Each structure stands twice: as C-alpha cells, then as structure tokens.
C-alpha cells in the first residue's frame with residue numbers, strides 16, 4: 518500500500534522523523550513513560566495503541582513539548598524540539614521563541630477539534646499561516662481553500678464550527694494543521710469524539726494523507742484502521758513499549774498475554 522514511500526526510501530537515505538531515546542515522564546509518583554525508545558522514519562505511519570492510561574497521549578504531547586520530559590531525549594527531524602543542548606550530552610528547555618519555530622514542522626490534531634468558534638472554516642485554516650508564517654492574506658486564502666478542498670469541504674468555507682458536523686469540524690482541524698506545511702502530523706484519537714457514522718469520513722482523509730506519504734504518528738483505538746494504514750504499530754503498556762512491529766504481527770500475533778487480550782477485546786468492540 519505504501520509502495521511509493523517505500524520506493525523513495527529505497528533510493529534515498531532514510532531520515533528519522535522522530536527519535537525517542539530513553540524518555541521518562543512522571544506525574545507526581547506515577548511514572549507514565551518509562552524509558553521509552555523508538556524511531557520513526559520519514560514517510561512512515563506509526564499507530565500507537567494501548568489501554569487507557571498507558572501513556573499514549575503523554576508520549577504524543579512530549580514529542581511537541583506540550584509536556585516536558587524528565588529524562589532522555591527527543592529529536593524531530595534530527596533536531597531537539599523545544600529543548601537546546603546544554604554542555605556535553607545534556608539538554609535544557611528552550612525559550613518560547615525557539616519552541617514556536619520548532620513546532621512549525623509538526624501538526625497536531627486532537628480528539629476535540631479546538632476550532633476557533635467565532636471564525637469560519639476558511640478563517641480557521643488561514644489563521645496560523647497569516648499570523649505565524651506571515652503569509653499574505655490572498656495567498657493564505659488560496660492555500661486554505663486548497664486544503665479545504667482536499668478534505669472535501671470547499672463548499673463549507675464560510676461555515677462557522679457550530680454549523681458543521683463533528684466529522685466536518687475534524688476535517689477542518691486537519692486542513693488547518695496541513696495549512697502550516699508540517700513534515701510530521703501527530704494525531705491523538707482523531708475520531709473518538711465522533712458519532713460512529715462520522716468516523717469514516719475522517720479516516721478517509723487520514724488514509725489519503727498516508728497515501729500521499731505524510732509522516733504520521735496516530736493514537737487510535739480503531740485497530741482495523743491501524744492495520745490498514747500503519748507501517749508500524751507500537752503497543753504501549755504501563756508506560757513501556759510492550760510490542761512493536763508491522764500491524765499484522767503486533768495485532769494478530771502479539772507476544773505478551775496482556776497485548777493479546779487487549780487486541781482480542783478491541784477486535785470485538
């Protein structure tokens with residue numbers, strides 16, 4: 518399914534989009550991420566699965582520094598995101614200026630769509646390109662319309678969020694993230710706040726991004742979708758990576774009993 522990406526990777530040197538190296542994070546006494554390490558290649562789609570509370574959202578939030586890690590190191594396209602080197606081998610939190618610049622390469626889509634309620638779909642998509650990237654309004658408008666078209670919403674450009682269905686709002690949220698030209702998209706349960714009949718339209722947009730070669734790290738409970746779209750599935754358990762590999766291997770032939778039970782239950786839901 519990802520033949521184009523794989524072909525590209527065969528000829529080019531494979532770049533790491535994300536490098537997570539022995540990252541730990543605690544909230545109070547609770548160690549939510551426990552020495553997590555993995556790499557994700559550019560052009561790869563990774564789905565992050567695991568029980569509630571296993572640390573999926575925390576890991577995603579650490580990658581674009583919505584949470585500050587306690588130890589370890591995270592690189593996005595080979596650079597620290599929201600941190601800077603301090604002496605030999607150690608890092609410190611960077612200022613807001615560097616953080617804002619670093620985050621420009623990363624789009625984030627949450628369970629709740631978080632659109633500006635007083636702005637139309639078009640204005641929501643134009644906002645950051647104009648305010649952050651300083652794009653000219655006419656250019657931003659043209660690009661925003663193109664992004665809305667890609668998610669099938671060019672006819673809804675003038676609608677306010679409360680005039681759109683949940684599925685449409687989430688598609689606007691994806692268009693808004695894409696309008697910044699990210700190299701990496703982080704999606705945290707992008708369909709779990711939706712009525713079941715609206716899930717498919719959002720998954721279709723994500724599937725299309727995957728086919729275009731977008732690098733994505735997706736937290737999802739939709740295991741059949743993960744099977745279809747993911748190059749690699751990571752199963753988190755208690756803040757550790759318990760399983761990692763191609764979807765079929767992890768979902769159908771998990772090594773640990775807990776993972777097998779998790780996937781058996783997920784298949785039935």
Ligand SMILES: Nc1ncnc2c1ncn2[C@@H]1O[C@H](COP(=O)(O)OP(=O)(O)OP(=O)(O)O)[C@@H](O)[C@H]1O
Nearest residue numbers: 544545547549567568569570571572573574575576
């Ligand atoms: N800001 C925070 N302060 C304190 N505890 C937190 C905070 N954020 C997360 N936690 C705790 O960390 C643990 C992991 O949370 P996280 O949201 O990463 O899990 P998750 O795998 O995304 O779960 P879900 O599938 O329910 O979304 C939970 O026990 C949660 O209560």
Ligand SMILES: [Mg+2]
Nearest residue numbers: 573574575705
């Ligand atoms: Mg979560």
